[in-house]
Amino acid sequence: MSTPGFTQRWRNGTHRWRTTAGPTFNPDRYSVSALDSILAEEFCVRHHYSAAWPATKYRFGLFDLHAYEPQLVGVVALGIPMSNQVLTNPFPTLVPNEESLELSRLVLLDSVAMNGESWFCARVFARAAEHGVRGLVSFADPVPRWRIIEGRTEMIKPGHIGIVYQALNFDYLGRSTRRTLTLLPDATVLTARAQAKVTGGERGRNGVVARLVTLGAAPPHPDEDLTQWLATALRAIGARRQRHPGNHRYAIRLGRTRGERTRTTIGMATGPYPKPRLAAA
Structure with a gap:
Protein backbone atom coordinates (compact mmCIF):
# COMPACT_ATOMS: atom_id res chain seq x y z
CA MET A 1 0.00 0.00 0.00
CA ARG A 178 -17.52 1.34 12.56
CA ARG A 179 -16.64 -1.50 14.89
CA THR A 180 -14.58 -2.53 17.88
CA LEU A 181 -11.53 -4.71 17.24
CA THR A 182 -9.68 -7.10 19.51
CA LEU A 183 -6.00 -6.44 18.75
CA LEU A 184 -3.37 -9.02 19.66
CA PRO A 185 0.25 -8.19 20.56
CA ASP A 186 1.47 -9.29 17.11
CA ALA A 187 -0.72 -6.56 15.52
CA THR A 188 -3.27 -9.02 14.14
CA VAL A 189 -6.98 -8.91 14.84
CA LEU A 190 -8.87 -11.67 16.62
CA THR A 191 -12.17 -11.45 14.79
CA ALA A 192 -15.54 -11.86 16.44
CA ARG A 193 -16.01 -14.97 14.30
CA ALA A 194 -12.79 -16.51 15.63
CA GLN A 195 -13.84 -15.77 19.20
CA ALA A 196 -17.24 -17.35 18.57
CA LYS A 197 -15.53 -20.56 17.44
CA VAL A 198 -13.90 -20.81 20.86
CA THR A 199 -16.84 -19.82 23.03
CA GLY A 200 -19.28 -21.93 21.00
CA GLY A 201 -17.02 -24.96 20.80
CA GLU A 202 -17.20 -24.84 17.02
CA ARG A 203 -15.02 -26.48 14.42
CA GLY A 204 -11.81 -24.50 14.00
CA ARG A 205 -11.55 -23.51 17.65
CA ASN A 206 -8.33 -25.46 18.13
CA GLY A 207 -6.54 -23.25 15.64
CA VAL A 208 -7.69 -20.11 17.46
CA VAL A 209 -6.63 -21.57 20.82
CA ALA A 210 -3.22 -22.52 19.44
CA ARG A 211 -2.77 -18.98 18.09
CA LEU A 212 -3.35 -17.47 21.54
CA VAL A 213 -1.15 -20.06 23.26
CA THR A 214 1.67 -19.17 20.86
CA LEU A 215 1.31 -15.55 22.02
CA GLY A 216 1.71 -16.57 25.66
CA ALA A 217 -1.69 -17.75 26.92
CA ALA A 218 -1.87 -20.85 29.09
CA PRO A 219 -3.56 -23.79 27.34
CA PRO A 220 -7.10 -24.53 28.54
CA HIS A 221 -7.69 -27.50 30.84
CA PRO A 222 -9.82 -30.28 29.32
CA ASP A 223 -12.83 -29.44 31.50
CA GLU A 224 -12.34 -25.65 31.54
CA ASP A 225 -15.13 -23.36 30.38
CA LEU A 226 -13.82 -21.93 27.10
CA THR A 227 -15.68 -18.64 27.45
CA GLN A 228 -13.91 -17.95 30.71
CA TRP A 229 -10.63 -19.26 29.32
CA LEU A 230 -10.81 -16.90 26.35
CA ALA A 231 -11.33 -13.84 28.55
CA THR A 232 -8.42 -14.89 30.78
CA ALA A 233 -6.17 -15.66 27.82
CA LEU A 234 -6.77 -12.29 26.19
CA ARG A 235 -5.93 -10.47 29.41
CA ALA A 236 -2.81 -12.58 29.91
CA ILE A 237 -1.31 -11.80 26.51
CA GLY A 238 -2.17 -8.10 26.65
CA ALA A 239 -4.84 -8.02 23.96
CA ARG A 240 -6.67 -4.74 23.76
CA ARG A 241 -9.93 -3.50 22.34
CA GLN A 242 -9.86 -0.57 19.97
CA ARG A 243 -12.68 1.38 18.42
CA HIS A 244 -12.24 1.45 14.64
Whole structure:
Protein backbone atom coordinates (compact mmCIF):
# COMPACT_ATOMS: atom_id res chain seq x y z
CA MET A 1 0.00 0.00 0.00
CA SER A 2 1.05 3.60 -0.45
CA THR A 3 1.05 7.09 0.95
CA PRO A 4 2.03 10.11 -1.16
CA GLY A 5 5.75 9.92 -1.95
CA PHE A 6 6.13 6.56 -0.19
CA THR A 7 5.05 3.02 -0.91
CA GLN A 8 5.06 0.17 1.58
CA ARG A 9 6.86 -3.11 0.94
CA TRP A 10 7.25 -6.29 2.99
CA ARG A 11 9.81 -8.93 3.80
CA ASN A 12 9.52 -11.61 6.48
CA GLY A 13 6.69 -9.80 8.26
CA THR A 14 8.51 -6.47 8.48
CA HIS A 15 7.56 -3.44 6.43
CA ARG A 16 9.96 -1.25 4.50
CA TRP A 17 9.52 1.85 2.37
CA ARG A 18 10.20 2.72 -1.23
CA THR A 19 10.30 6.36 -2.24
CA THR A 20 10.47 8.43 -5.40
CA ALA A 21 14.18 8.87 -4.67
CA GLY A 22 14.76 5.16 -5.29
CA PRO A 23 15.17 3.25 -8.57
CA THR A 24 12.56 3.65 -11.30
CA PHE A 25 10.22 0.71 -11.85
CA ASN A 26 11.17 -1.13 -15.04
CA PRO A 27 8.23 -3.18 -16.38
CA ASP A 28 10.48 -5.07 -18.81
CA ARG A 29 12.00 -6.78 -15.78
CA TYR A 30 8.74 -8.38 -14.63
CA SER A 31 5.98 -10.77 -15.67
CA VAL A 32 2.59 -11.68 -14.18
CA SER A 33 1.30 -15.24 -13.91
CA ALA A 34 -1.53 -17.10 -12.18
CA LEU A 35 -0.57 -18.85 -8.93
CA ASP A 36 -1.89 -21.87 -7.11
CA SER A 37 -3.29 -21.26 -3.65
CA ILE A 38 -0.45 -23.00 -1.79
CA LEU A 39 2.33 -20.89 -3.27
CA ALA A 40 0.38 -17.64 -2.89
CA GLU A 41 -0.51 -18.42 0.73
CA GLU A 42 3.05 -19.36 1.64
CA PHE A 43 4.33 -16.07 0.23
CA CYS A 44 1.76 -13.87 1.96
CA VAL A 45 1.91 -15.64 5.33
CA ARG A 46 5.70 -15.39 5.30
CA HIS A 47 5.96 -11.74 4.32
CA HIS A 48 2.75 -9.86 5.25
CA TYR A 49 2.29 -8.71 8.85
CA SER A 50 -1.18 -10.27 9.14
CA ALA A 51 0.29 -13.78 8.67
CA ALA A 52 -3.21 -14.83 7.58
CA TRP A 53 -4.75 -16.01 4.35
CA PRO A 54 -8.31 -15.33 3.17
CA ALA A 55 -10.54 -17.50 1.00
CA THR A 56 -9.50 -16.76 -2.58
CA LYS A 57 -10.88 -17.21 -6.07
CA TYR A 58 -7.88 -16.11 -8.16
CA ARG A 59 -4.26 -15.48 -7.28
CA PHE A 60 -1.56 -13.82 -9.36
CA GLY A 61 2.17 -13.49 -8.87
CA LEU A 62 4.64 -10.82 -9.89
CA PHE A 63 7.87 -12.45 -11.06
CA ASP A 64 11.26 -10.75 -11.29
CA LEU A 65 12.97 -11.99 -14.47
CA HIS A 66 16.24 -10.25 -13.64
CA ALA A 67 17.52 -13.14 -11.55
CA TYR A 68 18.97 -16.40 -12.93
CA GLU A 69 15.55 -17.95 -12.40
CA PRO A 70 12.27 -15.99 -12.15
CA GLN A 71 11.66 -14.97 -8.53
CA LEU A 72 8.24 -14.43 -6.97
CA VAL A 73 8.28 -10.88 -5.57
CA GLY A 74 4.59 -10.03 -5.25
CA VAL A 75 1.11 -11.49 -4.89
CA VAL A 76 -2.38 -10.17 -5.56
CA ALA A 77 -5.28 -12.26 -4.29
CA LEU A 78 -8.88 -11.79 -5.40
CA GLY A 79 -10.91 -13.22 -2.59
CA ILE A 80 -14.29 -14.22 -1.26
CA PRO A 81 -15.38 -12.09 1.73
CA MET A 82 -17.16 -13.55 4.75
CA SER A 83 -20.42 -11.80 3.76
CA ASN A 84 -21.89 -11.48 0.27
CA GLN A 85 -23.04 -7.98 1.21
CA VAL A 86 -19.44 -6.80 0.93
CA LEU A 87 -19.87 -7.40 -2.81
CA THR A 88 -23.60 -6.93 -3.42
CA ASN A 89 -23.75 -3.50 -1.80
CA PRO A 90 -21.32 -1.92 -4.31
CA PHE A 91 -22.25 -4.27 -7.20
CA PRO A 92 -25.98 -5.12 -6.92
CA THR A 93 -26.25 -6.49 -10.49
CA LEU A 94 -23.25 -8.83 -10.34
CA VAL A 95 -23.11 -12.42 -9.09
CA PRO A 96 -21.07 -12.29 -5.87
CA ASN A 97 -17.92 -14.42 -5.72
CA GLU A 98 -18.10 -14.96 -9.47
CA GLU A 99 -18.57 -11.64 -11.26
CA SER A 100 -17.54 -9.58 -8.23
CA LEU A 101 -14.68 -10.24 -5.81
CA GLU A 102 -12.64 -8.55 -3.10
CA LEU A 103 -9.06 -7.48 -3.72
CA SER A 104 -8.03 -9.03 -0.43
CA ARG A 105 -4.22 -9.13 -0.64
CA LEU A 106 -1.60 -6.95 -2.32
CA VAL A 107 1.89 -7.81 -1.10
CA LEU A 108 5.17 -6.75 -2.74
CA LEU A 109 8.72 -7.39 -1.57
CA ASP A 110 11.10 -4.53 -0.91
CA SER A 111 13.03 -5.29 -4.09
CA VAL A 112 10.15 -3.92 -6.21
CA ALA A 113 10.55 -0.24 -7.05
CA MET A 114 7.89 2.37 -6.39
CA ASN A 115 4.86 2.29 -8.75
CA GLY A 116 5.25 -1.45 -9.23
CA GLU A 117 1.90 -2.08 -7.57
CA SER A 118 -0.03 -0.01 -10.13
CA TRP A 119 1.58 -1.85 -13.03
CA PHE A 120 1.01 -5.22 -11.35
CA CYS A 121 -2.63 -4.52 -10.49
CA ALA A 122 -3.48 -3.26 -13.97
CA ARG A 123 -2.34 -6.57 -15.46
CA VAL A 124 -4.13 -8.58 -12.78
CA PHE A 125 -7.35 -6.72 -13.54
CA ALA A 126 -7.03 -7.54 -17.23
CA ARG A 127 -6.58 -11.22 -16.39
CA ALA A 128 -9.54 -11.16 -14.01
CA ALA A 129 -11.73 -9.60 -16.70
CA GLU A 130 -10.91 -12.54 -18.97
CA HIS A 131 -12.37 -14.81 -16.26
CA GLY A 132 -15.61 -12.84 -16.27
CA VAL A 133 -14.92 -10.65 -13.22
CA ARG A 134 -16.71 -7.34 -13.67
CA GLY A 135 -16.17 -5.65 -10.31
CA LEU A 136 -13.68 -5.52 -7.47
CA VAL A 137 -14.02 -3.98 -4.03
CA SER A 138 -11.10 -3.25 -1.73
CA PHE A 139 -10.53 -1.60 1.62
CA ALA A 140 -7.81 0.63 3.07
CA ASP A 141 -7.35 0.57 6.83
CA PRO A 142 -6.78 4.12 8.16
CA VAL A 143 -5.65 3.00 11.63
CA PRO A 144 -1.95 2.33 12.31
CA ARG A 145 -0.97 -1.09 13.63
CA TRP A 146 1.62 -1.62 16.34
CA ARG A 147 3.39 -4.85 17.24
CA ILE A 148 4.96 -5.70 20.60
CA ILE A 149 8.20 -7.66 20.33
CA GLU A 150 10.34 -8.50 23.36
CA GLY A 151 8.82 -5.67 25.36
CA ARG A 152 9.24 -2.97 22.70
CA THR A 153 6.52 -1.50 20.54
CA GLU A 154 7.03 -0.89 16.82
CA MET A 155 4.74 0.43 14.12
CA ILE A 156 4.40 -2.08 11.31
CA LYS A 157 1.64 -0.34 9.36
CA PRO A 158 0.75 3.33 9.20
CA GLY A 159 -2.80 4.42 8.50
CA HIS A 160 -3.66 3.93 4.82
CA ILE A 161 -6.15 5.91 2.77
CA GLY A 162 -5.87 3.90 -0.45
CA ILE A 163 -3.47 5.91 -2.60
CA VAL A 164 -2.85 2.90 -4.85
CA TYR A 165 -6.60 2.57 -5.50
CA GLN A 166 -6.82 6.25 -6.28
CA ALA A 167 -3.95 5.87 -8.76
CA LEU A 168 -5.85 3.00 -10.42
CA ASN A 169 -9.05 5.09 -10.74
CA PHE A 170 -11.18 3.16 -8.28
CA ASP A 171 -14.38 4.86 -7.16
CA TYR A 172 -14.44 5.91 -3.51
CA LEU A 173 -17.50 4.62 -1.64
CA GLY A 174 -16.99 6.04 1.83
CA ARG A 175 -16.29 4.14 5.03
CA SER A 176 -17.24 0.65 6.07
CA THR A 177 -19.09 0.08 9.35
CA ARG A 178 -17.52 1.34 12.56
CA ARG A 179 -16.64 -1.50 14.89
CA THR A 180 -14.58 -2.53 17.88
CA LEU A 181 -11.53 -4.71 17.24
CA THR A 182 -9.68 -7.10 19.51
CA LEU A 183 -6.00 -6.44 18.75
CA LEU A 184 -3.37 -9.02 19.66
CA PRO A 185 0.25 -8.19 20.56
CA ASP A 186 1.47 -9.29 17.11
CA ALA A 187 -0.72 -6.56 15.52
CA THR A 188 -3.27 -9.02 14.14
CA VAL A 189 -6.98 -8.91 14.84
CA LEU A 190 -8.87 -11.67 16.62
CA THR A 191 -12.17 -11.45 14.79
CA ALA A 192 -15.54 -11.86 16.44
CA ARG A 193 -16.01 -14.97 14.30
CA ALA A 194 -12.79 -16.51 15.63
CA GLN A 195 -13.84 -15.77 19.20
CA ALA A 196 -17.24 -17.35 18.57
CA LYS A 197 -15.53 -20.56 17.44
CA VAL A 198 -13.90 -20.81 20.86
CA THR A 199 -16.84 -19.82 23.03
CA GLY A 200 -19.28 -21.93 21.00
CA GLY A 201 -17.02 -24.96 20.80
CA GLU A 202 -17.20 -24.84 17.02
CA ARG A 203 -15.02 -26.48 14.42
CA GLY A 204 -11.81 -24.50 14.00
CA ARG A 205 -11.55 -23.51 17.65
CA ASN A 206 -8.33 -25.46 18.13
CA GLY A 207 -6.54 -23.25 15.64
CA VAL A 208 -7.69 -20.11 17.46
CA VAL A 209 -6.63 -21.57 20.82
CA ALA A 210 -3.22 -22.52 19.44
CA ARG A 211 -2.77 -18.98 18.09
CA LEU A 212 -3.35 -17.47 21.54
CA VAL A 213 -1.15 -20.06 23.26
CA THR A 214 1.67 -19.17 20.86
CA LEU A 215 1.31 -15.55 22.02
CA GLY A 216 1.71 -16.57 25.66
CA ALA A 217 -1.69 -17.75 26.92
CA ALA A 218 -1.87 -20.85 29.09
CA PRO A 219 -3.56 -23.79 27.34
CA PRO A 220 -7.10 -24.53 28.54
CA HIS A 221 -7.69 -27.50 30.84
CA PRO A 222 -9.82 -30.28 29.32
CA ASP A 223 -12.83 -29.44 31.50
CA GLU A 224 -12.34 -25.65 31.54
CA ASP A 225 -15.13 -23.36 30.38
CA LEU A 226 -13.82 -21.93 27.10
CA THR A 227 -15.68 -18.64 27.45
CA GLN A 228 -13.91 -17.95 30.71
CA TRP A 229 -10.63 -19.26 29.32
CA LEU A 230 -10.81 -16.90 26.35
CA ALA A 231 -11.33 -13.84 28.55
CA THR A 232 -8.42 -14.89 30.78
CA ALA A 233 -6.17 -15.66 27.82
CA LEU A 234 -6.77 -12.29 26.19
CA ARG A 235 -5.93 -10.47 29.41
CA ALA A 236 -2.81 -12.58 29.91
CA ILE A 237 -1.31 -11.80 26.51
CA GLY A 238 -2.17 -8.10 26.65
CA ALA A 239 -4.84 -8.02 23.96
CA ARG A 240 -6.67 -4.74 23.76
CA ARG A 241 -9.93 -3.50 22.34
CA GLN A 242 -9.86 -0.57 19.97
CA ARG A 243 -12.68 1.38 18.42
CA HIS A 244 -12.24 1.45 14.64
CA PRO A 245 -13.77 4.24 12.49
CA GLY A 246 -14.31 1.98 9.48
CA ASN A 247 -12.08 1.25 6.51
CA HIS A 248 -12.04 3.32 3.35
CA ARG A 249 -14.02 1.42 0.70
CA TYR A 250 -13.10 1.45 -2.99
CA ALA A 251 -14.58 -0.25 -6.05
CA ILE A 252 -13.62 -0.60 -9.70
CA ARG A 253 -15.49 -1.89 -12.72
CA LEU A 254 -13.63 -4.37 -14.90
CA GLY A 255 -14.12 -5.58 -18.45
CA ARG A 256 -12.31 -6.50 -21.62
CA THR A 257 -13.92 -3.54 -23.37
CA ARG A 258 -15.22 -0.15 -22.33
CA GLY A 259 -18.75 -1.39 -22.99
CA GLU A 260 -18.34 -4.28 -20.55
CA ARG A 261 -17.06 -1.89 -17.91
CA THR A 262 -19.80 0.70 -18.31
CA ARG A 263 -22.57 -1.91 -18.14
CA THR A 264 -21.67 -2.62 -14.51
CA THR A 265 -23.63 -0.57 -12.01
CA ILE A 266 -22.10 0.71 -8.78
CA GLY A 267 -24.93 0.74 -6.28
CA MET A 268 -23.42 3.04 -3.65
CA ALA A 269 -22.84 6.76 -3.64
CA THR A 270 -19.39 7.79 -4.80
CA GLY A 271 -17.44 10.67 -3.34
CA PRO A 272 -14.13 12.55 -3.45
CA TYR A 273 -10.99 10.70 -2.51
CA PRO A 274 -9.87 11.06 1.11
CA LYS A 275 -6.75 13.14 1.58
CA PRO A 276 -3.61 12.17 3.52
CA ARG A 277 -4.69 14.16 6.57
CA LEU A 278 -7.38 11.50 7.17
CA ALA A 279 -4.86 8.66 7.39
CA ALA A 280 -4.86 8.56 11.19
CA ALA A 281 -8.54 9.45 11.58
